[in-house]
Structures are given as structure tokens and as C-alpha cells.
Amino acid sequence: MNEKKYILEQTSEEEKLKQELTDRMPTVIKVLDSLVFGKLDINYSLKVLRNRSTPGYYLDINYDIEVDRMNSSLPVFSQKYVDTMFNMEDRITAALGYVGLQSYFNGAMLNYINDSETERQTTELMDALYVEIQKVYPNVPLDRIEMAELYYYLSKSKNGQSWVVEVGGGEVTDELIDYYYNTLINCNELWDIMSRVYENHPIGKAFDLENYLCN
Numbered sequence: 628m629n630e631k632k633y634i635l636e637q638t639s640e641e642e643k644l645k646q647e648l649t650d651r652m653p654t655v656i657k658v659l660d661s662l663v664f665g666k667l668d669i670n671y672s673l674k675v676l677r678n679r680s681t682p683g684y685y686l687d688i689n690y691d692i693e694v695d696r697m698n699s700s701l702p703v704f705s706q707k708y709v710d711t712m713f714n715m716e717d718r719i720t721a722a723l724g725y726v727g728l729q730s731y732f733n734g735a736m737l738n739y740i741n742d743s744e745t746e747r748q749t750t751e752l753m754d755a756l757y758v759e760i761q762k763v764y765p766n767v768p769l770d771r772i773e774m775a776e777l778y779y780y781l782s783k784s785k786n787g788q789s790w791v792v793e794v795g796g797g798e799v800t801d802e803l804i805d806y807y808y809n810t811l812i813n814c815n816e817l818w819d820i821m822s823r824v825y826e827n828h829p830i831g832k833a834f835d836l837e838n839y840l841c842n
Contacts, residue, residue, distance in 0.1 A: 641677075645684050648675045654726055655686070662722040664690065667711060670738075686728065688719060688735040694742035694781060697790055700829040701744050709790070739781070748830045749779045749792075756824045760799075760812070763820060767799060767811050775799045777817065779825065784837060792830070794821045795839035814841040 656673060664671045671690035678685060695701050696708045716735055723729040760772055777796035784791045799817070800808035818838055825831045 641682055645675060648684055648731065651726065655728060658722050658725055663718045685733055686731045688732065689738055690735055691738045691740045694739050694745045698745050698830065699833040745781065752779050752824060752828055756821060759820050759824050764812055771801060771811060772799055790834055791837045792834045793837045793839045795842065797841055
């Protein structure tokens with residue numbers, strides 16, 4: 628009985644918090660427009676969402692980031708834009724502090740836009756990667772390489788201090804036989820090839836590389 632009462636009280640408090648945050652959304656939007664996104668002409672969205680693992684709600688913020696403007700191997704690159712986008716979460720936290728809601732913000736999600744040239748470069752990287760792997764390992768079928776789901780992807784670094792291109796995927800193996808896979812190309816060997824291909828491409832001078840293979 629006491630447990631049921633506690634759950635009801637907890638639910639009531641959560642709903643009260645949700646309503647409070649929802650009621651304050653016009654003020655939050657005004658502050659974010661004035662101090663962050665409006666000044667920089669950046670599109671964003673704002674929602675009140677429930678926490679998945681703990682009681683309560685949080686402010687879910689998504690904003691656009693122009694990938695090609697962060698790529699120093701392209702003509703549209705802007706160091707000022709890179710610096711601005713890198714500090715966005717600090718700007719958001721500071722802005723929310725003016726309305727006392729900074730504790731309900733745990734980081735933003737990014738919508739990658741205007742990335743056609745960077746996408747073209749990563750496609751070139753993948754094409755070059757398949758050629759290089761088959762040159763080094765001519766007896767490994769292309770379909771087994773593709774099954775490893777190798778990739779190059781732009782993201783924030785592990786320490787959050789810069790933008791990097793991460794490489795990932797798994798080992799290249801043969802077909803399942805008697806519940807076992809035989810490794811054809813291990814992740815250390817893949818890293819050697821993927822980093823070499825990357826360094827020989829113009830984008831290799833734009834971003835550092837981080838290894839997520841076999842993670």
C-alpha cells in the first residue's frame with residue numbers, strides 16, 4: 628500500500644514538473660533565440676522529454692550543423708564557424724542559466740546538413756579502401772569485406788575537444804562454419820589500411836582520425 632502511494636506521488640510530481648517545463652517553453656525559446664540560435668541563424672528544435680532511466684524530464688534540443696563548412700579541405704570551410712559550433716553546448720547551457728533551467732539540459736543532438744561534398748569524399752574513401760584491401764588481400768572476396776560494415780564518419784572526438792573522422796566496423800571473416808568464424812583480416816590490419824587510405828586523401832588533412840574498429 629505504501630509502495631503504491633509512493634508511486635502515485637512520484638508520478639504526480641513528474642507530471643507537475645512536465646507541465647512546469649512545458650509552460651516555460653515560450654520563455655526558453657525566446658532566450659535561446661536571442662542569445663544562441665537567432666544570432667547565428669541556426670535552425671533548432673526543442674522538446675520536453677521523459678528520462679528513460681530515472682524519474683523526471685529533460686530539455687531535448689536538436690540543432691543543425693553544416694558539415695562542409697567544418698571541412699578544411701573544402702572551399703566553403705570557415706574556422707569561425709568551427710569555433711562557433713564547437714562551443715554551442717556551452718552557449719546553450721549559459722542561456723538556460725538565465726531562466727534557471729540549465730540542469731535540465733544534458734547535451735544536444737546534431738542534425739548534419741549541407742554535407743554533400745564531405746559525403747562525396749567519404750564515398751571516395753570507401754571506394755579507395757575496397758581497392759586497397761583487395762590489393763593487400765587479393766584472396767578475400769568483396770562480399771566478405773562488405774559484411775564487415777567498415778565506415779568513415781565525422782563526429783566529435785572521444786574527449787569532446789575537437790571534430791574527428793572515426794573509423795569503425797568489424798573484422799573481415801569467412802562464412803560461419805561449425806559455429807565459428809575464421810578471421811580473414813583482423814582489426815589491427817584493417818586500421819593500418821584504413822588510416823593509410825585516409826591520410827592519402829585531401830580530407831585526411833582536415834580532421835584527425837579515431838579508431839572505433841571492433842568496438
